[in-house]
Amino acid sequence: MQYQLTESLExxxxxxxxxxxxxxxxxxxxIAKKRHxxxxxxxxxxxxxSKKEYIDHEKYGYVELTDYGMEKAKKLYDRHKIVYRxxxxxxxxxxxxAEQAAHKxxxxxxxxxxxxxxxxxxxxxxxxxxxxxxxxxxFLYFTKTGKYKDKYFLEGGSIMTKAGEKSLxxxxxxxxxxxxxxxxxxxxxxxxxxxxxxxPGTIVKVDKKxxxxxxxDIQILGYHLTLRKDEAENIIIEEI
Amino acid sequence: xxxxxxxxxxxxxxxxxxNSGKSTIFNALTGGHAHVGNxxxxxxxxxxxEFNYSNHTFxxxxxPGTYSLTSYSIDERIARDFIVREDQDxxxxxxxxxxxxxxxxxxxxxxxxxxxxILDLNMADIIEQNKIRIxxxxxxxxxxxxxxxTSGLKMTGLxxxxxxxxEFRNNQKRSFKIDYGRDIEESIKRxxxxxxxxxSPYPKRFLSIKILEGxxxxxxxxxxxxxxxxxxxxxxEISKLEKKFGFDIETEIVEKRYGLIESIxxxxxNKAATIEERLTTSDKIDKILTNKxxxxxxxxxxxxxxxxxxxxxxxxFADYIDLFFGWxxxxxxxxxxxxxxxxxxxxxxxxxxxGGVGSVVIFLPNIMILFLLLSFLEDVGYMARAAxxxxxxxxxxxxxxxxxxxxxxxxxxxxPAIMSARTISSERDRLLTILINPFVSCSARLPVYLLFTxxxxxxxxxxxxxxxxxxxxxxxxxxxxxxxxTIPKLKGPVSPLVMELPPYRLPSLKGVLIxxxxxxxxxxxxxxxxxxxxxxxxWLLANxxxxxxxxxxxxxxxxxxxxxxxLFKPAGFAFWQASVALFFGIIAKEIVxxxxxTLFGGAGNLSTALPHYFTQLSALSFMVMSLLYIPCIAxxxxxxxxxxxxxxxxxxxxxxxxIGWLSAVVIYQIGLIIF
Ligand SMILES: Nc1nc2c(ncn2[C@@H]2O[C@H](COP(=O)(O)OP(=O)(O)OP(=O)(O)O)[C@@H](O)[C@H]2O)c(=O)[nH]1
Numbered sequence: 001m002q003y004q005l006t007e008s009l010e011x012x013x014x015x016x017x018x019x020x021x022x023x024x025x026x027x028x029x030x031i032a033k034k035r036h037x038x039x040x041x042x043x044x045x046x047x048x049x050s051k052k053e054y055i056d057h058e059k060y061g062y063v064e065l066t067d068y069g070m071e072k073a074k075k076l077y078d079r080h081k082i083v084y085r086x087x088x089x090x091x092x093x094x095x096x097x098a099e100q101a102a103h104k105x106x107x108x109x110x111x112x113x114x115x116x117x118x119x120x121x122x123x124x125x126x127x128x129x130x131x132x133x134x135x136x137x138x139f140l141y142f143t144k145t146g147k148y149k150d151k152y153f154l155e156g157g158s159i160m161t162k163a164g165e166k167s168l169x170x171x172x173x174x175x176x177x178x179x180x181x182x183x184x185x186x187x188x189x190x191x192x193x194x195x196x197x198x199x200p201g202t203i204v205k206v207d208k209k210x211x212x213x214x215x216x217d218i219q220i221l222g223y224h225l226t227l228r229k230d231e232a233e234n235i236i237i238e239e240i
Numbered sequence: 241x242x243x244x245x246x247x248x249x250x251x252x253x254x255x256x257x258x259n260s261g262k263s264t265i266f267n268a269l270t271g272g273h274a275h276v277g278n279x280x281x282x283x284x285x286x287x288x289x290e291f292n293y294s295n296h297t298f299x300x301x302x303x304p305g306t307y308s309l310t311s312y313s314i315d316e317r318i319a320r321d322f323i324v325r326e327d328q329d330x331x332x333x334x335x336x337x338x339x340x341x342x343x344x345x346x347x348x349x350x351x352x353x354x355x356x357x358i359l360d361l362n363m364a365d366i367i368e369q370n371k372i373r374i375x376x377x378x379x380x381x382x383x384x385x386x387x388x389x390t391s392g393l394k395m396t397g398l399x400x401x402x403x404x405x406x407e408f409r410n411n412q413k414r415s416f417k418i419d420y421g422r423d424i425e426e427s428i429k430r431x432x433x434x435x436x437x438x439x440s441p442y443p444k445r446f447l448s449i450k451i452l453e454g455x456x457x458x459x460x461x462x463x464x465x466x467x468x469x470x471x472x473x474x475x476x477e478i479s480k481l482e483k484k485f486g487f488d489i490e491t492e493i494v495e496k497r498y499g500l501i502e503s504i505x506x507x508x509x510n511k512a513a514t515i516e517e518r519l520t521t522s523d524k525i526d527k528i529l530t531n532k533x534x535x536x537x538x539x540x541x542x543x544x545x546x547x548x549x550x551x552x553x554x555x556x557f558a559d560y561i562d563l564f565f566g567w568x569x570x571x572x573x574x575x576x577x578x579x580x581x582x583x584x585x586x587x588x589x590x591x592x593x594x595g596g597v598g599s600v601v602i603f604l605p606n607i608m609i610l611f612l613l614l615s616f617l618e619d620v621g622y623m624a625r626a627a628x629x630x631x632x633x634x635x636x637x638x639x640x641x642x643x644x645x646x647x648x649x650x651x652x653x654x655x656p657a658i659m660s661a662r663t664i665s666s667e668r669d670r671l672l673t674i675l676i677n678p679f680v681s682c683s684a685r686l687p688v689y690l691l692f693t694x695x696x697x698x699x700x701x702x703x704x705x706x707x708x709x710x711x712x713x714x715x716x717x718x719x720x721x722x723x724x725x726t727i728p729k730l731k732g733p734v735s736p737l738v739m740e741l742p743p744y745r746l747p748s749l750k751g752v753l754i755x756x757x758x759x760x761x762x763x764x765x766x767x768x769x770x771x772x773x774x775x776x777x778x779w780l781l782a783n784x785x786x787x788x789x790x791x792x793x794x795x796x797x798x799x800x801x802x803x804x805x806x807l808f809k810p811a812g813f814a815f816w817q818a819s820v821a822l823f824f825g826i827i828a829k830e831i832v833x834x835x836x837x838t839l840f841g842g843a844g845n846l847s848t849a850l851p852h853y854f855t856q857l858s859a860l861s862f863m864v865m866s867l868l869y870i871p872c873i874a875x876x877x878x879x880x881x882x883x884x885x886x887x888x889x890x891x892x893x894x895x896x897x898x899i900g901w902l903s904a905v906v907i908y909q910i911g912l913i914i915f
Contacts, residue, residue, distance in 0.1 A: 146475035188312050189736050194494040195308035196738060197342050211535040212632035215737055221341040224741035226628050231736050
């Protein structure tokens with residue numbers, strides 16, 4: 001039973017499986033069309049497959065997967081999907097390139113590699129949405145710029161504040177804090193805050209809140225600065 | 241090479257933080273004579289002035305008030321580009337010397353650009369009061385640039401400033417170096433190597449630092465110029481440094497600058513004003529003006545006062561202006577008649593030209609008073625508080641706190657209201673505020689409501705008028721929502737609020753007057769020409785062909801009315817007089833009433849004539865149309881003036897006509913079903 005399939009036969013099997021998901025009666029010409037090949041080559045491949053009992057087919061009739069073929073095809077399909085997900089979901093390639101890449105390498109990977117790619121893909125995909133998003137953003141940014149969009153990402157810091165740290169938004173009126181850092185991943189707002197003097201080490205004091213509770217007014221470097229709470233959340237401080 | 245020219249005119253630019261007293265210094269130097277325009281392509285105000293001093297002519301430009309030179313906002317980009325590209329002889333950085341900790345940051349940034357800088361320590365009168373002593377000589381020594389103490393308010397130190405400008409105008413521009421520490425310095429060197437031979441007005445070191453800071457604009461520009469290698473190198477350096485030290489390079493660089501400032505202040509200032517000292521009075525005032533319970537009522541009161549003064553006093557003068565132009569038109573047509581000029585020429589001069597100029601000038605009292613008050617509130621420092629207090633409410637409909645003022649002023653007149661949107665600094669928020677403003681029902685629409693409710697809704701006049709005002713607000717809010725979710729340029733969250741609350745300061749009357757006049761004259765120049773043109777066109781349409789009577793069925797406008805009338809069939813008023821009245825309403829909404837008067841044989845006849853044409857329901861739909869379609873030519877003029885774009889102006893006009901028509905139709909059709 002341990003028939004080794006060639007790459008091309010694996011591809012045929014996979015294609016038949018995919019077509020069979022869409023329609024019940026598969027004709028040879030459906031396969032030929034999908035794979036952009038001439039009918040005779042399809043016939044030749046199908047003969048091979050049917051010899052190995054993956055499919056049933058009579059000349060110029062319908063093609064049908066055997067139970068055994070079905071099982072094998074599903075495996076191939078899962079393998080293809082996982083490699084595709086790896087390229088698409090994790091590495092962020094576009095659909096087309098991910099599909100192409102998956103086609104190219106799926107046959108050459110041994111079981112161990114496939115397993116680890118599967119696990120890795122699941123590992124990342126199962127992150128909580130928030131972390132996942134952050135992960136994706138950072139990776140995308142990294143591929144473009146070579147730098148982490150959010151350096152505290154490495155410490156999980158941009159989502160969770162560390163012990164002893166608070167965001168400026170959490171301070172009450174008249175409470176003071178020392179700035180530790182500005183959260184990253186907030187684009188030019190970070191530059192703006194830094195330029196306005198919100199650099200690490202600076203002492204800030206919440207002076208008042210607007211009548212409706214938002215925005216807040218802080219004292220920093222000897223002047224008054226207004227921020228909405230949303231903006232203040234990005235300034236991480238240590239209470240003093 | 242340009243020595244000759246340099247002797248002739250000294251080019252000076254003023255840079256500084258908002259509220260550092262830059263405009264005051266500018267006015268003091270130029271004596272208030274400025275050419276006010278826009279920076280090319282954007283609606284950021286640009287002021288140029290000229291003055292002479294000891295055989296030299298100074299050409300001085302007031303840069304937008306900014307805190308730094310990153311590409312965070314359009315203002316900063318303008319300032320940065322101007323400093324490097326326009327080849328200024330000298331940049332004067334105006335600083336509020338009571339708050340050098342923050343104010344010097346801009347000066348340092350400009351020095352890093354490699355400009356020839358004079359540091360102006362302004363507000364000398366206040367530091368004297370607070371017994372702060374700044375060692376000017378020491379500061380010169382530390383920064384290696386001329387330093388001058390001035391007071392824009394007391395007009396001191398100005399001649400020294402001028403003297404220094406003349407003296408240092410030919411100074412070599414040299415780049416000022418901050419030591420960013422060994423590791424960052426090494427990275428800078430490596431990036432500089434990649435920038436060998438670059439043809440850029442910016443110094444190499446400045447570019448390298450900006451890439452390390454992640455300045456998007458500079459990075460894009462370098463990539464376009466083919467220096468992607470430098471950018472790549474910078475990114476490699478960044479990740480190397482960040483891995484090695486675990487700090488954020490951008491933060492580190494800014495921190496170094498602030499560190500430098502701290503050490504300068506430590507060396508040169510005997511004591512910094514503590515925030516308590518500097519702000520006691522100001523903070524006490526704020527305890528009341530932004531108080532939890534009083535803040536909003538006080539703001540409402542300020543607004544009410546502004547509204548009242550603008551429209552009552554303004555209205556008072558407007559009436560006289562109206563009388564004057566009426567009298568003047570009569571006088572000139574009388575005089576022309578004696579010369580035997582043809583009738584149409586008489587009418588063109590008196591109704592078209594004089595009437596047209598009149599309809600521009602008539603806005604002046606409103607606008608001048610409004611800007612007098614707004615300039616005062618702005619220079620005092622209250623505007624920032626108003627935004628602070630109202631931000632939460634406006635945020636709910638996707639606008640910043642500052643858009644509240646234009647919304648409310650719109651109830652008086654959309655023209656000054658749209659102009660008041662200038663105080664909003666974000667381009668996108670300002671555009672949105674302008675686009676929804678026409679739906680706020682201005683006072684000129686009231687006569688239309690009164691005419692129709694008086695005839696058709698005798699028993700619930702108040703309710704109907706109130707509903708119309710509410711409908712206007714509703715349409716404004718919904719349109720804001722719609723624009724924000726559909727128009728790419730307006731999409732996205734409200735721009736972040738990171739705003740200084742400047743200390744309250746008593747402005748000089750002269751400063752406020754100059755500020756007011758600069759804005760009012762802009763209205764006259766740009767919006768005025770459009771308004772005048774519009775009035776003349778409508779006059780032509782109403783009078784041609786000459787054989788037809790004024791605005792009669794046979795006149796051009798009558799033809800237009802007949803052509804348009806079928807469009808209003810689903811809204812219930814498909815007769816040409818209604819379309820003609822709406823068309824005239826574009827000049828000013830209250831003219832709708834006058835037009836009906838002319839068309840139906842006198843104002844006195846309207847109460848008997850109109851019921852022949854309108855039902856209660858179509859009267860309502862007509863009022864809705866009047867409420868929502870283009871406010872008037874003047875508002876089109878200011879929309880163009882303020883957006884600086886025919887595209888947005890056309891969009892606004894088309895959108896409002898469409899919404900007006902749609903609402904009228906929907907109300908009429910629903911009415912037909914219900915009744
Ligand atoms: N006491 C004192 N007040 C000053 C001085 N210079 C300006 N002011 C006041 O400070 C306030 C702000 O001055 P502006 O000249 O409008 O400041 P600006 O830097 O042009 O501000 P923007 O127009 O917002 O860019 C005004 O109320 C001035 O009257 C000064 O030397 N001493």
